[in-house]
Amino acid sequence: DIQMTQSPASLSASLGETVTIECRASEDIYNGLAWYQQKPGKSPQLLIYNANSLHTGVPSRFSGSGSGTQYSLKINSLQSEDVASYFCQQYYDYPFTFGSGTKLEIK
Amino acid sequence: QVTLKESGPGMLQPSKTLSLTCSFSGFSLSTSGMVVSWIRQPSGKSLEWLAAIDWDGDKYYNPSLKSRLTVSKDTSNTQVFLKITSVDIADTATYYCARRSTGPFDYWGQGVMVTVSS
Numbered sequence: 001d002i003q004m005t006q007s008p009a010s011l012s013a014s015l016g017e018t019v020t021i022e023c024r025a026s027e028d029i030y031n032g033l034a035w036y037q038q039k040p041g042k043s044p045q046l047l048i049y050n051a052n053s054l055h056t057g058v059p060s061r062f063s064g065s066g067s068g069t070q071y072s073l074k075i076n077s078l079q080s081e082d083v084a085s086y087f088c089q090q091y092y093d094y095p096f097t098f099g100s101g102t103k104l105e106i107k
Numbered sequence: 108q109v110t111l112k113e114s115g116p117g118m119l120q121p122s123k124t125l126s127l128t129c130s131f132s133g134f135s136l137s138t139s140g141m142v143v144s145w146i147r148q149p150s151g152k153s154l155e156w157l158a159a160i161d162w163d164g165d166k167y168y169n170p171s172l173k174s175r176l177t178v179s180k181d182t183s184n185t186q187v188f189l190k191i192t193s194v195d196i197a198d199t200a201t202y203y204c205a206r207r208s209t210g211p212f213d214y215w216g217q218g219v220m221v222t223v224s225s
Binding site: 049097 | 154168215
């Protein structure tokens, strides 16, 4: 199985700040990487796919980058509605695997 | 409009078989490339992919649970089912079904909470 190591586990930032979440795969996943946002009590929602493509309707302050085994999610100009947990997921190979998640709070 | 909705027993006893149903609309599982997966999430924890079935009827399982899982679909291609045998407390989680074609999970159901307790 491909292991996904996500960091940090939690993050506290001020409104308007820029935050970055990292995800490392145990082997090359050739950009088969997605980022999801999950608000409390809700199902995950797709933000980014193919490592750097913005899903339909997602605000442009979200962006993804990376290649090989290293990927990141950046949120510019943090808004109050961005409070959520964020997960990375590789879909390069079965079994699909997720990162451990990052809980984002407003300072 | 794509929608998925999970249904299940809510609570069941250890050693029993868990049966879940994913009912969906807005797409056809007979369309080439379409896949429906099952994913679960214990409270406060991360997500675990369990199984998938594709438009061609091919099935995929997480090796860590494969011996206990069975995924299937109905002949009308509007429902997908998951059975988990010999459940125990560790199977307590919210279970989601989600759609994907060639990439990520682009649509998710609302999830169904399942508690395993005696």
